[in-house]
Amino acid sequence: MWTCPKCGRELSRQDQDHYCGKAPETIDEYIAAQDEVVQPRLIEVREILRAAIPDAEERISWAMPTYWKGRNIIHFAASKKHMGLYPGSEATTAFADELKDFDVSKGTIRLPWNKELPTELIQRIARWCYEEYTD
Numbered sequence: 001m002w003t004c005p006k007c008g009r010e011l012s013r014q015d016q017d018h019y020c021g022k023a024p025e026t027i028d029e030y031i032a033a034q035d036e037v038v039q040p041r042l043i044e045v046r047e048i049l050r051a052a053i054p055d056a057e058e059r060i061s062w063a064m065p066t067y068w069k070g071r072n073i074i075h076f077a078a079s080k081k082h083m084g085l086y087p088g089s090e091a092t093t094a095f096a097d098e099l100k101d102f103d104v105s106k107g108t109i110r111l112p113w114n115k116e117l118p119t120e121l122i123q124r125i126a127r128w129c130y131e132e133y134t135d
C-alpha cells in the first residue's frame with residue numbers, strides 16, 4: 001500500500017495514477033478517484049442501478065454516488081474491504097430475509113470486493129426504493 005502525500009488516498013502501488021484533487025462532483029469522477037483494482041466493480045454496480053431505475057438522476061450526495069428522483073433513492077460507495085450499498089433502513093428491513101447471508105446494518109449492505117455482485121437482488125432493492133421513496 002502507498003498513501004499519496006497530496007490527497008491522503010491509499011493506493012495499491014507507489015506513485016499510482018489516480019484522481020488527486022478536489023472532491024468528485026460526478027459519478028465518473030468518483031469512480032476515477034478510486035483504486036483501479038475496484039473500479040470495474042463500481043462500474044458494474046452503476047450499470048446495475050442505471051438499468052434498474054433509469055428515471056433516477058445520477059449525482060453525488062453525501063460524498064457518494066447517488067440515484068436521485070426528488071430525493072435520494074440509493075447510494076453506493078467504495079470502502080477498503082467492501083462496496084457499500086445504501087438503500088435505507090426501510091429497504092434493508094423489507095429485504096431482511098434475502099439479505100441474511102450479507103453483512104447488513106442500519107440501511108447499509110456491505111458487498112465484499114472478492115464476491116460476485118447479487119445483480120438481480122440489487123435491481124429489485126433499487127426498484128423497491130424507487131417505488132417507496134418517490135411520489
Ligand SMILES: [Zn+2]
Nearest residue numbers: 004006007020
Ligand atoms: Zn493523491
